[in-house]
Amino acid sequence: MAREKSWQDIIPVADLMKGDATPVQFGARELAVFDTVEGVTVSMARCTHGAANLCDGYFDGKTIECPLHQGLFDARSGEALAAPARVKLRMLESRVQDGNVQIYI
Secondary structure, three states: OOOOOOEEEEEEHHHOOOOOEEEEEEOOEEEEEEEEOOEEEEEEOEOOOOOOEHHHOEEOOOEEEOOOOOOEEEOOOOOEEEOOOOOOOOEEOEEEEOOEEEEEO
C-alpha cells in the first residue's frame, strides 16, 4: 500500500538565507530552497547537467547559475535557461506554513 502524501517541514523560514539559495538535507534528499522575488520555491539541489550543488552558484532572486559550468535555471519554474543545462530542475511542491518551509511528499 502506497503512503499518502503529506506536507513536511524542511526548514524554518527564519533560517533561510534571505534573497539566496539555502541548502537543506531532508532524509536522503539534497534540496535547494530559493528565496525568490516571488516567494519561496524548492528544487532538488543538484544541477541536471554536471551534478554540482546549485546552492553554491550565483542567485539573483529569479535565476540560479550552476557553479560548475554556468548553466542557468529559473528558480521559480525549474526551466533550463542557458547551456549547457538542457534538462529542467525537479521542483517540489512547496509552501510556507506556520513559520516553516514545507514540501508535499
